Structure formats: C-alpha cells, structure tokens
Amino acid sequence: MLIIGIAGGTGSGKTTVVNQILNELPADEVCVISQDSYYRETQGLSYEERTKINFDHPKAIDFDLLVEHVDELKHNKIVNQPVYSFVTHNRTSDVLITHPRKVIIVEGILIFNSKRLRDLCDIKIFVHADADERLIRRVRRDITERGRDVNEVLTRYQNTLKPMHQQFIEPTKNYADIIIPNDRYNTVAIDIVRTVISNKL
Numbered sequence: 001m002l003i004i005g006i007a008g009g010t011g012s013g014k015t016t017v018v019n020q021i022l023n024e025l026p027a028d029e030v031c032v033i034s035q036d037s038y039y040r041e042t043q044g045l046s047y048e049e050r051t052k053i054n055f056d057h058p059k060a061i062d063f064d065l066l067v068e069h070v071d072e073l074k075h076n077k078i079v080n081q082p083v084y085s086f087v088t089h090n091r092t093s094d095v096l097i098t099h100p101r102k103v104i105i106v107e108g109i110l111i112f113n114s115k116r117l118r119d120l121c122d123i124k125i126f127v128h129a130d131a132d133e134r135l136i137r138r139v140r141r142d143i144t145e146r147g148r149d150v151n152e153v154l155t156r157y158q159n160t161l162k163p164m165h166q167q168f169i170e171p172t173k174n175y176a177d178i179i180i181p182n183d184r185y186n187t188v189a190i191d192i193v194r195t196v197i198s199n200k201l
C-alpha cells in the first residue's frame with residue numbers, strides 16, 4: 001500500500017493532478033481522501049456566521065478525524081468519508097464509503113501542516129502555481145462550481161486566502177519530495193509520478 005499526500009495552494013491544480021493520476025491507475029487500485037471533506041462541523045452556527053469562518057486556517061480542519069480515517073484505510077478498514085458542501089459551508093448528511101486500496105491519495109491545502117499526516121505519507125507532492133494564476137482559476141471555479149460571486153472570492157482572497165497561504169501553506173513546500181510546477185498542464189510531471197508509484201508498489 002502507498003499513501004500519497006498532495007498539497008498546494010487553492011487553485012494550484014491539486015484536484016486536476018489527482019484526476020490525472022487516477023487516469024493512470026486501474027479504478028480498483030486507488031482511493032482519494034479530500035481534506036475539504038473534513039472541515040469541522042458547524043451545526044450550531046447560522047449560514048451568516050459560517051460565511052465568516054477562516055477556511056484557510058488549520059483550525060478549520062478536523063485533523064483528528066482526517067488522520068483517523070487515513071490510518072484506518074492504511075489498516076485495511078473501510079471509512080465513511082464526510083461529504084462537504086461549499087454552497088452551505090457545512091457537511092451534508094451524506095457520506096462517501098471509501099474502501100482501502102493499493103494507492104491512497106490524500107489531498108488538500110493544509111495536509112502537510114499535520115505531522116501525523118506527513119508521517120503517514122510515503123510520498124509528499126506539492127503542486128505549485130503562481131499566485132495570480134491561482135487567483136484567476138479560483139475566481140472562475142468558485143463562480144461556476146461553488147455558488148460564489150466575484151466580490152465574495154476577492155474579499156476572501158484579501159482577508160484570508162493570501163495571508164493564510166503565506167503563513168501556513170507555502171512553508172509546507174519544504175516537506176515535499178516532489179514539487180510539480182503547474183502554471184501550465186504538466187504531463188511530464190505526471191509521467192514521473194506514475195513511474196515513482198509503479199516503482200514503489
């Protein structure tokens with residue numbers, strides 16, 4: 001079994017890289033755990049209060065549950081991965097039944113902030129894209145896929161995304177075994193990752 005951690009700033013292309021890796025492997029050999037599924041439950045808060053949460057600070061993530069689930073997968077147990085809604089800023093009542101596989105991918109902006117998670121990863125990958133490129137992608141994606149408007153994205157970028165990226169995300173690049181430059185689609189990097197995976201398995 002191989003656990004691969006994929007971190008990087010918002011809009012750097014983590015999900016895209018995960019999908020490119022998935023395309024290279026048989027479906028029954030890989031599973032994905034997304035850090036976004038582990039935003040803390042905020043049942044007691046109103047929608048208005050939830051919109052004010054700093055989602056780019058490590059405190060927003062339930063790392064205990066995230067680590068527990070990765071550890072359970074490592075020990076061949078099935079886990080009920082929560083399902084998160086970016087529209088309501090809350091977990092839904094659904095779960096994604098996630099089976100242990102030969103390759104377990106854990107992806108998210110803050111995953112390398114947790115030593116326990118870093119220690120669980122056999123390969124640590126950081127996806128890099130320049131800040132302006134990430135912002136452009138984030139604006140486009142959040143408007144088309146996450147029910148936001150341009151003002152919401154830009155305000156969040158100024159108030160939390162940019163400072164939290166500098167404080168918590170960018171420094172974790174130092175933990176990476178592989179850094180993927182992703183200002184453009186990088187098929188060579190995916191080929192290298194695929195080779196590393198098959199060599200290790």
Ligand SMILES: Nc1ncnc2c1ncn2[C@@H]1O[C@H](COP(=O)(O)OP(=O)(O)O)[C@@H](O)[C@H]1O
Pocket residue numbers: 008009010011012013014015016017137138141182183184185186
């Ligand atoms: N190399 C790239 N060049 C252009 N657009 C990209 C690239 N990688 C990702 N994107 C696009 O940028 C947006 C954010 O990518 P995504 O993979 O969701 O980033 P992340 O998961 O890191 O937030 C998506 O719309 C995706 O299609």
Ligand SMILES: Nc1ccn([C@@H]2O[C@H](COP(=O)(O)O)[C@@H](O)[C@H]2O)c(=O)n1
Pocket residue numbers: 009010011014036039055056085086088089090108109161
């Ligand atoms: N309710 C939420 C929760 C998180 N976010 C933002 O998502 C980003 C992380 O996801 P990526 O797919 O971009 O890695 C993070 O930057 C949070 O600001 C949100 O907007 N709303």
